[in-house]
Amino acid sequence: MFELLFQKFDEKIELSQGEKLLSKSFFIPKKIRKKQYLLQEGDVSKYTAFVEKGFLRCYTIDDKGTEHILQFAFEGWWIADQYSFLTNTPSRYNIDALEDCELLLLTKESEEQMLEKIPKLERYFRLLLQNSLIATIRRLESSLSDTAEEKYNRLLTNCPTIAERVPQHMIASAMGITPETLSRIRKQISLRK
């Protein structure tokens, strides 16, 4: 159950076998079924989750009942409402599973304890944050300047498997456009080929 997590650790830092073993004790393994919530709007986020298997989405629901997907999290990714997790305030987001998932949960307390016991992980989490920030800035940039078609191509480049795993209307939602518009964009692209 920890294979992928350790693989991710190895990509950025060097942990001894003992440290890996120790780190295990701070995580809470949890399986959740498709459509189950990991976090609901109004709840305080207690966990940061590492996705060993499956994938989830994070989204809001507006006054009209429309879902706005902010991000997906596939195997090997982390997902959480950082703000709610950090400030202990009720979350504005929903996080639920789009497939059956295997997760590794970390509370704030266990995260802090783990970083104290295994200081090398400080670096891992810092790099993680930096990379998330960089990726989010890029998305913002694209969202501000690109046409919908450019955004779609960028999405496919960054995450090639997404089209097979996620219904099109959810991709549209994550792009901030309507399903109809995405459908038309795809048609135009295919006509040009």
Add this chain to the structure above:
Amino acid sequence: MFELLFQKFDEKIELSQGEKLLSKSFFIPKKIRKKQYLLQEGDVSKYTAFVEKGFLRCYTIDDKGTEHILQFAFEGWWIADQYSFLTNTPSRYNIDALEDCELLLLTKESEEQMLEKIPKLERYFRLLLQNSLIATIRRLESSLSDTAEEKYNRLLTNCPTIAERVPQHMIASAMGITPETLSRIRKQISLRK
């Protein structure tokens, strides 16, 4: 020259007088004039900058020569191309001063050394990153779901002084819309009052 920086430290962590004094030695104070570059596209970013005074912008220039402003950085903010800084690769961004500025620069080496000598700062920089990420996610969310008018109101709420300090066409650029559209939106708002 370090007043504002220390004030920011105090908001998040507790440093002794000695630690503050020590931290000074890692920064390079630098004044730059309005219109001067801190970073140019193609250069490798060597510094993270804390803004003691003045303000700057970070932007790209597209094929047509249009500027796309990604962010402003006022007094008390940090600014850098995290990606270039982190990976030592040429930057895609330009950063220049919109007013005469007083900056405190940090190289990667001095940042690392400083964190080693003053471990409490680890927490400060981690919180800084988390807050940047949260703020960027909110902006992305707004960019994906809100109308231009909502985005404008949100910007004014988050940064009330911006309208007095930044020309309108730059605000429009940071919102990802044209100056003409922003002008019309402002007119509509004023007509409704």
Add this chain to the structure above:
DNA sequence: CGGAATGATTGACATATGTCAATGCCATTT
């Protein structure tokens, strides 16, 4: 002083995207 540059506004029109309703497709359930 007067001309040049910069920035904001406005109008006319083009294009991109949203909205709503209808249809068709496919997989699942009954």
Add this chain to the structure above:
DNA sequence: AAATGGCATTGACATATGTCAATCATTCCG
């Protein structure tokens, strides 16, 4: 096999935003 629900597509039309050109005010500078 028939019925259902979820999803994608399409058409007609509405709205938001972009583009281009003209004008005006303000500031900058010789």
